[in-house]
Every structure is written in structure tokens, then in C-alpha cells.
Amino acid sequence: MEKDRLQLDEHRIVDEPYYLSTGSEIEVAEAAYREGLPLLLKGPTGCGKTRFMQYLAWRFERPLITVSCHDDLSTSDLVGRYLIRAGEAFWADGPLTLAVRAGAICYLDEIVEARKDTTVVIHPLADDRRELPIEKRGELVSAPAEFMLAVSYNPGYQSVLKDLKPSTRQRFVSLSFDYPAPEFEAEIVCREGGVDTELARTLVRFAGMTRSLKDSGLAEGASTRLLIQVGKLLNQGIDVNTACPAAITESLTDDPELLAAIDEMASSLF
Amino acid sequence: MTAMDTQTLVERFYTLIAPELPNEWDVEEAVESLVDDPMLESILAQVPVIWPVSNSLCYNYLGLVQKALVCIRESDLPSWVNETLDHYEVGGLRAAQQFMLDVERNFVCRMQGRGGVRLAEVAGWLLPYVQGLAGGRLDLAAAETAFTDTGTLYLPAELTHFDREKDNTTLYKLLASYQWSFIHQNTFFPEFPGQNSGDQHNEGLEHFLNSFSEPQLAARLYHTLETLRIGFFLQKELPGLMRSTRRMRKALFPATAHDGEEASVLSVLDQQCCLLETRPTAGMELWYTEILSRLTAGDAGPETSVTLCRTLYDRVLEESKKEYVEAPVLFQGELCLQSVYAARQRQRQLIEEDFIDGLSTYLLTLPEAKGFIEEQQEKEPGEGRVQGIKPS
Numbered sequence: 001m002e003k004d005r006l007q008l009d010e011h012r013i014v015d016e017p018y019y020l021s022t023g024s025e026i027e028v029a030e031a032a033y034r035e036g037l038p039l040l041l042k043g044p045t046g047c048g049k050t051r052f053m054q055y056l057a058w059r060f061e062r063p064l065i066t067v068s069c070h071d072d073l074s075t076s077d078l079v080g081r082y083l084i085r086a087g088e089a090f091w092a093d094g095p096l097t098l099a100v101r102a103g104a105i106c107y108l109d110e111i112v113e114a115r116k117d118t119t120v121v122i123h124p125l126a127d128d129r130r131e132l133p134i135e136k137r138g139e140l141v142s143a144p145a146e147f148m149l150a151v152s153y154n155p156g157y158q159s160v161l162k163d164l165k166p167s168t169r170q171r172f173v174s175l176s177f178d179y180p181a182p183e184f185e186a187e188i189v190c191r192e193g194g195v196d197t198e199l200a201r202t203l204v205r206f207a208g209m210t211r212s213l214k215d216s217g218l219a220e221g222a223s224t225r226l227l228i229q230v231g232k233l234l235n236q237g238i239d240v241n242t243a244c245p246a247a248i249t250e251s252l253t254d255d256p257e258l259l260a261a262i263d264e265m266a267s268s269l270f
Numbered sequence: 271m272t273a274m275d276t277q278t279l280v281e282r283f284y285t286l287i288a289p290e291l292p293n294e295w296d297v298e299e300a301v302e303s304l305v306d307d308p309m310l311e312s313i314l315a316q317v318p319v320i321w322p323v324s325n326s327l328c329y330n331y332l333g334l335v336q337k338a339l340v341c342i343r344e345s346d347l348p349s350w351v352n353e354t355l356d357h358y359e360v361g362g363l364r365a366a367q368q369f370m371l372d373v374e375r376n377f378v379c380r381m382q383g384r385g386g387v388r389l390a391e392v393a394g395w396l397l398p399y400v401q402g403l404a405g406g407r408l409d410l411a412a413a414e415t416a417f418t419d420t421g422t423l424y425l426p427a428e429l430t431h432f433d434r435e436k437d438n439t440t441l442y443k444l445l446a447s448y449q450w451s452f453i454h455q456n457t458f459f460p461e462f463p464g465q466n467s468g469d470q471h472n473e474g475l476e477h478f479l480n481s482f483s484e485p486q487l488a489a490r491l492y493h494t495l496e497t498l499r500i501g502f503f504l505q506k507e508l509p510g511l512m513r514s515t516r517r518m519r520k521a522l523f524p525a526t527a528h529d530g531e532e533a534s535v536l537s538v539l540d541q542q543c544c545l546l547e548t549r550p551t552a553g554m555e556l557w558y559t560e561i562l563s564r565l566t567a568g569d570a571g572p573e574t575s576v577t578l579c580r581t582l583y584d585r586v587l588e589e590s591k592k593e594y595v596e597a598p599v600l601f602q603g604e605l606c607l608q609s610v611y612a613a614r615q616r617q618r619q620l621i622e623e624d625f626i627d628g629l630s631t632y633l634l635t636l637p638e639a640k641g642f643i644e645e646q647q648e649k650e651p652g653e654g655r656v657q658g659i660k661p662s
Contacts, residue, residue, distance in 0.1 A: 209402035216398035260395035264443060265402050268511035 008102050011063035019048070019055035020188050022180045029056055032173040038126040038149040040169065043177030046223020048188075049152045052177070053107045062146055063104040065095045069114035075121045078108075079134055091137060100125070100132045103146030111151040112164055119168050125149055126171035156220055182208065185224055193231015199240075202269055203227045206244070209265045210252060218258055222248045240270045275305050286317045292325065300332040307336060312344050316351045323355055327366055338373045342381070350377050360390075379435075386430035387438040396446055403450045410446070416603030418449040419613035420458065425449075431600065437518060444515050444601050447508060451500040457493075458610045460572035476607050478576060482583055487595070491586050493605040494539045494598060495575035499565045501546045512546070519544040522600050534589040535582055540599050557582075 032039055033056070041049045050066070057064035067078065080094035099106035108114070108122070124131045130143040151172065153164065179185060182204050190200040204227065211221030226248050233243040244266040249259055279301045280294060304310055313335050320328040331351070342350055350373070358366035369376050379385025389396075389412050400408050400423055413424035425445055429438040452458065462474045475492075482488035505512045523544040533541075538558055548566060550559045564574050598604075633639050 208405065212402050212405045213398050215407055216401055218398075257394035258398055261398035261402065264395060264399050266510075267514065268443070268447065268508040270510045 007098065008063045008104060011057075011065050011104065013054055013058040013064060016058055017051060017054040018188075018191060019051055020180070020184055020191075022184050025052065025175050025177075026056075026059075028173065028175060030059075033060060033148050036128075036130055036143075036145060036148075037173045038151070038171060040164075040172035040174040041150065041152040041177060042155055042174060043152075044156050044179065044220050044223065045154055046225030047177050047179050048224060049177050050107075050109065052175075053105065053150055053152075056148075056150075057105050060105065060146075060148070062148070063099075063102065064107060065099045065104050066107045066109055067095050069108055069110045069112075069118070071113055071115065073114040073118060075115075075117045076136075078118055079121060079132070080136075082136065096121075096125075097132060097134065097141065100141050100143045100147055103144040105148045105150060108149075108151040110153055112153045119165065122149065122151075123168065123171065126168075179207070179211070179224055185227070188224055189227045189231055193228040194235045195231040199234075200227075200231070203230055206248070206265060206269050209269075210248070210262055213258065213261070216258065216261070217255065218253055220252075222252060226251060241267070244270065276302050279305055279310075282314065283317065286314060287321045290321070296329065300329045303336065304332065309339055309344050309347075312347050313339075316347060319348075319351055320355070323358060324363060324366075326363055327354070327358055330363075330367055330370060334370045338370065338377075341373045341378050346377075346381060349381070353377060385433075385435055385438075386428050387435055387442065388428045389425055389442065390427075392439055392442050396442055399443065400446050400450055403447065404453070408450065408453075416445045416449055416601070417606040417609065418453060418603075419606065419609035420453050421613045421617070423449045431522070432518070440515060441518065441601070443511065444518070445603065447504060447511055448497070448500060448601050449603055451504055451507075452496065455496075455500055455503055455572065457496045457500070457572050457575075457605075458607065460576050462573075462576070473607075473611055475572075475576075476611070479607075484587060484590070487587060487590055488579060488583055489605055489607075490595065490598065491536065491539075491582060492575055492579045493602065494536060494543065495561075495565070495578050495582075496572060497543045497598070497602040498539060498546075498561075499570055499572075499575060501543055502548065502566050502570075505546060505548070519546075519599075519601065534593060534595075535586050536589070536595060540596065543599055543602060 029039060029052075041052065043049050053064060053066070067073070076094065078094045078096040080092050080097045082089045083092050084090075093101065096106050096108075098104070108118075111119070121132070124133060125143060126149055130147070132141045132143065133139075134141060180188060182201070185204045185207070186197065186200040189195065189203055190197050193200065193203075195203070207222040207224070207227055209221075210218065213221060229247040230240075230243045233247055234240060238246070245263060249262045249266065252262060253259060276298060280297050283297050283301055284291065304313060307313060313332070316331065316335075317328060320331050331354070335347075338350060339347070353376075354366050354370055357369040361368075375385065389410070393410055397410050400410065409422040411422050411424050412427035414426065415424075416426060417424050423446055425442060429441050429445075431441060432438050458475060460475055460478075462478065465474055479485045479488045479492065501512075523541050535557075538555065539561075542558065542562075547554070548562070550562060554562075561578055564570060564578060567574075634643075
């Protein structure tokens with residue numbers, strides 16, 4: 001138990017994370033938390049979904065256990081498994097079980113990447129039962145009121161095969177995220193990237209230009225996260241004409257013509 | 271060289287393209303002029319590269335290579351062949367032949383970092399660049415001069431204004447940025463008193479320009495004023511582009527066109543389109559200082575240019591009677607209102623057709639529609655038929 005407590009303490013967010021609300025997402029999330037409803041966050045990469053969860057965890061004073069889902073992630077990876085130590089088998093809780101037992105927030109990032117069997121295990125946890133069955137132990141763990149389940153996915157580049165099933169989607173309160181409006185995004189870049197307002201505005205304009213390239217074959221344009229990274233490189237004395245290709249252009253594509261187009265956008269703007 | 275030597279060369283050719291066996295008379299005809307060539311080995315070394323791609327191209331190569339080697343070094347031959355194959359891949363045999371025909375212009379200039387640039391060469395990145403600027407779909411097409419119909423940016427098929435290829439490439443970017451700005455800044459749709467705000471289906475600008483005794487001169491004046499306004503806009507919006515093209519823009523203004531105090535209104539405006547002085551300088555004429563303050567004001571729009579056009583027209587008309595009116599500066603392009611209106615008309619038609627299609631599809635799903643269609647079908651063909659509704 002002591003070990004579990006120490007483990008959970010690592011997931012507590014002590015300092016208030018910077019989060020600029022651009023709508024009613026905090027109010028909705030608070031209401032969902034009070035009613036024990038799970039959250040589904042949708043939105044493009046780097047638009048602030050994870051930061052929002054960190055902010056909620058700080059606000060609710062709950063530990064935040066984040067699981068980055070991948071195509072090898074199985075139910076056992078989430079719920080737990082028996083391990084052998086010194087010739088003896090013992091049970092080790094997975095991150096989901098740990099979060100349920102402790103009344104933490106469990107955030108399954110990019111849920112559609114995980115194996116299909118994982119969605120089955122979250123179903124009873126995501127509806128009014130709020131229970132986690134641990135088949136291998138024959139145990140049914142009821143989630144305390146403090147527990148919250150949140151999942152995220154990016155509708156922009158998920159394939160049909162990797163879409164969420166309606167039976168899963170319809171258990172969640174959905175919050176749709178997008179890149180903030182230019183003035184808000186500039187404020188975020190200014191604050192997080194440590195650049196002046198004028199430069200932040202130009203970076204946001206640059207990102208906006210790259211986000212228009214879907215018809216040209218660019219799956220997603222520059223995220224707010226990338227803009228912040230440019231700011232951080234600039235703070236380290238890197239020239240803007242070097243920072244933009246390094247932090248944005250090269251991170252977006254390998255296509256020579258798109259690379260050239262994005263480089264030309266940058267050289268026109270800066 | 272004897273007939274035997276030609277035969278040896280033919281046999282050599284066959285070994286290079288083995289196991290293929292083309293007609294001997296074709297091969298003989300292609301290689302016979304090469305028998306005495308001191309660079310024969312270098313020439314033949316490219317045959318196995320070209321033959322598998324296209325036999326016809328290989329024969330063309332053998333016919334043109336000696337002429338090419340007058341302009342290019344023997345060591346550059348593989349590069350020339352590679353570029354020829356690139357053209358073949360993109361545009362087929364015809365494009366590759368065209369490329370090989372003018373070695374000086376198509377290859378040597380490029381090797382020396384000078385020469386023209388074709389739109390086809392830059393379109394790969396220029397199209398996403400303009401779509402990034404526009405925030406959505408905008409097409410590119412080749413034309414004699416630069417203009418836009420608001421759905422497509424038409425740019426010259428080739429630019430050869432500068433010696434350096436890099437400068438001509440940047441010039442394409444400048445032309446495209448100006449044409450996009452004309453759309454973005456509403457140059458084609460200024461609002462006139464009494465017109466509904468935001469009405470983009472009007473042809474008010476054309477009516478306005480036609481109200482002058484010399485509509486073409488008025489159009490030239492309005493377009494130049496708009497180019498100047500757009501220039502100030504681009505200085506704020508794309509400062510990097512405007513900074514990097516300052517020297518280029520200055521070079522595009524004919525030096526003889528502006529002659530101190532005697533300069534005409536259009537000549538001064540053309541020059542300022544290139545220089546983009548945002549602050550009044552010593553010697554600047556008073557009328558231009560006024561224009562500068564109007565066009566750089568925060569609320570400046572196409573209506574500002576309309577007002578200034580009215581103010582300056584008489585003076586420009588007088589001057590045009592005394593001296594030749596220069597063509598506008600290159601990056602300004604042309605004002606093609608008929609293309610703009612035609613494109614808008616097409617767009618409206620498409621929207622209308624989409625609406626009608628959508629509405630008919632919906633109507634056909636209604637239960638009443640089924641009975642109605644059956645009733646119509648029972649009637650004689652042509653009698654009482656409702657046009658535009660077909661049973662699905």
C-alpha cells in the first residue's frame with residue numbers, strides 16, 4: 001500500500017499548469033466529474049488535450065495517470081498481471097486498476113491505437129456501473145466518486161479501421177478541441193514559448209498557413225506545441241530562420257515539395 | 271572511316287542494349303554520324319541508361335548529342351542525360367525532345383546558375399504556398415501575363431527577367447503573393463454608395479471604370495493605386511518576402527521612366543509600387559504625400575483607391591495626351607475583370623446546381639413524391655412532365 005501511495009504521489013500535479021480556456025470545456029468537465037461521467041477529448045495533435053487533463057487533475061486535486069496507447073497495448077497492460085518474483089507469483093495492478101483503486105484520473109491518450117480488447121474492459125467503467133472487472137483475480141473493483149476516466153483521439157488521421165465503436169463513444173461526454181483562435185493561440189505561444197506578442201502572432205499566422213495544406217497532402221499543420229518549441233529554441237539564441245525549419249517544417253513532412261513550400265512561407269513571413 | 275567501322279559501331283551498340291535486337295538499318299542510321307567522334311566512348315556510355323526508358327528517345331539522343339557537346343563539357347553529359355530523362359518522366363517523349371533541342375537555354379544556363387524558370391518547375395511548391403496563403407483552394411495556371419479570376423492565379427509560363435535562376439524563382443513567389451493579395455484585399459469588389467454591403471456579385475467596379483472617358487486609363491490608374499496599397503499590406507503581412515525582393519522590385523522599374531519633377535502621376539505611382547516608401551521623404555510631391563497617408567491608413571481599402579482614382583484621373587488623362595503611358599510594373603500583373611466576373615458566375619451556377627440536386631434528391635424521398643412520379647409516368651410521354659425530377 002505504501003508503495004502504491006508513493007507511486008501515486010509521482011502523478012500528483014502540484015503547480016498549476018498554464019491552461020487558457022477558450023470555451024466552456026472546464027465547466028463541462030467539472031460537471032462530468034461531479035456526475036461520475038467519463039470524458040472523450042477529440043482534436044488534432046498538439047492542440048492542448050493533454051495539458052487540459054493536467055489542468056483538470058490539478059484543479060480536482062487528483063493524481064493523473066496517463067497511458068499512451070499503442071497497437072500492442074492489451075487489457076493486461078491496463079488492468080494488471082501476475083508476475084513471478086523469487087519463485088512466487090504476485091499480482092501487480094496495471095495503471096487503470098491503480099487509478100480506479102486510488103480514485104485518480106486515468107487518461108488513455110490516443111485510445112484508438114490500443115488493441116480492441118482494451119475497449120471492452122473500459123465499457124463497465126465508463127457507464128453507470130463504474131466497475132472494473134479483473135478476470136484473472138475474479139475481482140470486481142468499484143470506482144470511488146473521485147475516479148475519472150478520460151480518453152482522447154485524433155479524428156484527423158484515424159483510419160476507418162481505427163475509429164471508435166459507437167458503443168464506446170456513446171458512453172462518454174465529448175469535448176471537441178481544435179487549435180485556439182489566433183489571438184488566444186498567440187497568447188499561449190507568447191506565454192509558453194517566451195516570445196514577444198508580435199513574434200507569437202507571426203508564428204500563429206505561419207501555423208495557420210500550414211494548416212491549409214490538407215488538399216496538398218499535409219495530414220496536419222503545425223500544432224500549438226510546435227510553435228512553443230520554436231519559441232524555446234529562439235530563447236536559446238537560435239535564429240528564427242533556423243528554428244522554424246528545425247521545429248516546424250521538418251517535423252511536418254518529408255515531401256520535398258511541401259518542405260519547399262513551407263520553407264517559402266517561413267521566409268516570406270520572417 | 272570505312273563501312274566496316276560503322277558495322278563495328280553497330281555491333282558495339284547491340285552489345286550495349288543486349289538482349290534487345292532493333293532493326294539494323296535504324297541503328298546504323300543513328301550511329302553512323304558518330305564514327306569519327308573523339309567523345310564516342312562518353313556518348314555510348316549513356317546508351318544503356320536511355321535505351322531501357324525509351325528506344326525513340328535513345329535514337330533522338332544519338333542524333334542530337336554531338337550538337338549538345340558543342341555547348342556542354344563531356345563531363346556534364348551524364349547530367350544532361352539525367353535531366354532529359356526527368357523531362358521524359360514528367361512530360362513524355364515530346365517534353366524530353368524539347369529539352370534536348372535547346373541545350374544552351376535549357377541546360378547550360380541552369381548549370382551556370384543563370385537563366386529562366388518555368389512555372390511547371392516551381393508549381394510543385396508554389397501551389398501549396400499559395401494555398402497556405404489563401405487558407406484553402408486556389409489553383410495555378412500558365413498565361414501570358416499575371417492575373418487572377420479569384421479562383422486561379424494565372425502566371426507567366428516562364429520568367430527570364432533576371433540572370434539568376436534563384437531570382438526568377440523568387441519573382442514567381444512575388445507575383446503569386448501579389449495576385450493572392452488582390453483577392454484577399456477585395457480589389458475586384460470595392461463597395462459603392464447604395465450597394466449592399468458585402469455584395470460580391472456586383473460588377474460595380476466595371477461600371478465605375480466605364481464611367482470615365484478613357485476606361486482603360488482609369489483601370490490602369492485604379493489598378494496601380496491598388497498595387498501600391500497591396501504593397502503596403504504585404505510589407506506588414508509578408509515582411510520577409512518584401513525585404514528579400516526589395517532589390518528585385520527596384521530593378522523591375524524602368525530607370526528612364528521617372529525623371530524628377532517632370533514625372534507623371536502614373537510614373538511616380540509605378541516607382542512607388544517598387545520602392546514602397548512608407549514615410550514622406552524630401553522631394554516627394556505633395557499629392558503623393560497625401561496618397562501615401564490615405565493608402566497606409568488603417569482603414570484603407572479598395573474604396574480608397576476608387577476615391578483617389580476619381581481625384582487623379584483628369585491629371586492622368588492630361589498627361590497621357592502628352593507622353594506615352596508605360597506598361598505597369600511586372601509584379602502588378604493585369605486587371606482582368608471579365609475573368610473575375612465569369613469565374614464568379616460559374617461559381618454561382620455550381621452552387622445553384624448543387625442546391626437543385628440536393629433539393630430534388632430530398633423531394634424524391636418524400637412519400638408524396640412517389641405517388642406523384644407514378645402519376646406522371648402513367649400519363650402520355652411529354653404530357654405534364656415535370657422537368658428536372660427523375661425517378662432515382
